[in-house]
Amino acid sequence: AQSVTQLGSHVSVSEGALVLLRCNYSSSVPPYLFWYVQYPNQGLQLLLKYTTGATLVKGINGFEAEFKKSETSFHLTKPSAHMSDAYEYFCAVRPLSGSARQLTFGSGTQLTVLP
Amino acid sequence: DAGVIQSPRHEVTEMGQEVTLRCKPISGHNSLFWYRQTMMRGLELLIYFNNNVPIDDSGMPEDRFSAKMPNASFSTLKIQPSEPRDSAVYFCASSLSNGATYEQYFGPGTRLTVT
Numbered sequence: 001a002q003s004v005t006q007l008g009s010h011v012s013v014s015e016g017a018l019v020l021l022r023c024n025y026s027s028s029v030p031p032y033l034f035w036y037v038q039y040p041n042q043g044l045q046l047l048l049k050y051t052t053g054a055t056l057v058k059g060i061n062g063f064e065a066e067f068k069k070s071e072t073s074f075h076l077t078k079p080s081a082h083m084s085d086a087y088e089y090f091c092a093v094r095p096l097s098g099s100a101r102q103l104t105f106g107s108g109t110q111l112t113v114l115p
Numbered sequence: 116d117a118g119v120i121q122s123p124r125h126e127v128t129e130m131g132q133e134v135t136l137r138c139k140p141i142s143g144h145n146s147l148f149w150y151r152q153t154m155m156r157g158l159e160l161l162i163y164f165n166n167n168v169p170i171d172d173s174g175m176p177e178d179r180f181s182a183k184m185p186n187a188s189f190s191t192l193k194i195q196p197s198e199p200r201d202s203a204v205y206f207c208a209s210s211l212s213n214g215a216t217y218e219q220y221f222g223p224g225t226r227l228t229v230t
Contacts, residue, residue, distance in 0.1 A: 034218060043119070043206050043221030090158065094217055102148065102171065103219060105158045 002027045002093050006106035014114045019063075019078040021109045023091030026072065031093040033074040034103065035065055038088045047089070050074060061085070086113045117141075119222035121207050127228045133195040136225045139188055140209030148219060149182055149192050150206040158206075164190065165212060197229045 007022040025031060032051050036044035048059025055067040065076045076089060088110045092103040120139040128134055140147050148163040162172040164184045172182070179198070184190040194201055204226050208219040 032217065036221075041226075042223050043208070045221070046218055049218055102160050102163050103217075107157045 002031060002095065002104050004091050004093050004104055004106035006091050006109050008109055009107065010110045010112065012112040012114055013081045015083060016080050019076070019081045019085065019111065021076040021089050021091075021111065023065075023074045023076065023106060024072055025074065025091075025093045027093065027095070029095070030067070030069050030072075031095050033065075033067060034092040034094070035059065035063070035074075035076050036090045036092060036105075037061075038090065038108075040087075044090060047076070081111075081113045083113050083115065086111055119207055119209055119220055121205075121222035121225050123225060124223065125226045125228075127230065128197055129230055130198055131196045132229075133193065134197045134201075134227060134229075136192040136205050136207075136227070138190045138192070138207030138222060140190070140207070141220055142188070144209035144211045144220070145187070146210045146212045146217070146219075147184060147190050148208040148210075149190070150208065151203045152206060152224070153203045161192070194227075197227075199229045202227055202229050 003026045005024045034049045035047040037047050038044050047063050048057050050057050050067045058064045063078045065074050067074050088108050090108045091106040094103050122137045146165050149161040152158045161174045162182045167184045182192045204224045206221050206224045208221045210217050210219045
């Protein structure tokens with residue numbers, strides 16, 4: 001069974017500083033990988049995804065993530081944090097093959113941006 | 116597209132009452148997922164359907180929970196009888212399982228409070 005670990009349930013950065021949210025997965029075969037953001041009182045919205053090909057993927061709102069197979073990681077980054085980035089972020093994985101269609105989500109990381 | 120539609124957005128009920136949550140997936144999507152989100156347990160998959168057929172209901176907490184998908188455009192999650200520990204935000208998500216990435220699109224959720 002696959003699992004997803006998000007290191008740090010809360011991350012604080014200063015406005016303008018680098019954002020780094022960590023995600024590691026456990027799978028013998030690299031899965032599809034996703035980052036979602038949750039806005040207050042709303043569902044999750046897809047930020048970006050990795051399927052195949054280029055390991056550095058760009059998403060909405062200036063976020064990007066890099067798939068590193070050797071480290072089984074898919075960390076989310078943004079060069080310069082804005083106050084408007086202060087939400088909760090979820091990493092998720094889905095098997096690359098097989099019939100299972102469900103995503104496995106990490107426990108989430110709440111991002112706080114300090115003025 | 117209107118996105119995934121859930122109703123009601125908020126539900127407050129007394130212990131022992133029946134609760135029915137409703138979901139309309141994105142038109143053309145053939146997979147539907149019900150999740151529950153709590154502070155203690157995070158985001159949990161309850162059940163998912165593919166082509167209106169329940170595929171995996173291993174996440175359904177107990178027999179008090181049931182889900183149906185009578186057609187491609189409608190699903191319900193029912194709790195009978197409800198208990199205070201069922202208080203949570205319930206999300207519905209849909210996806211198009213066409214051999215691609217299976218990314219899921221979430222509805223805004225139903226916040227359930229059982230007193």
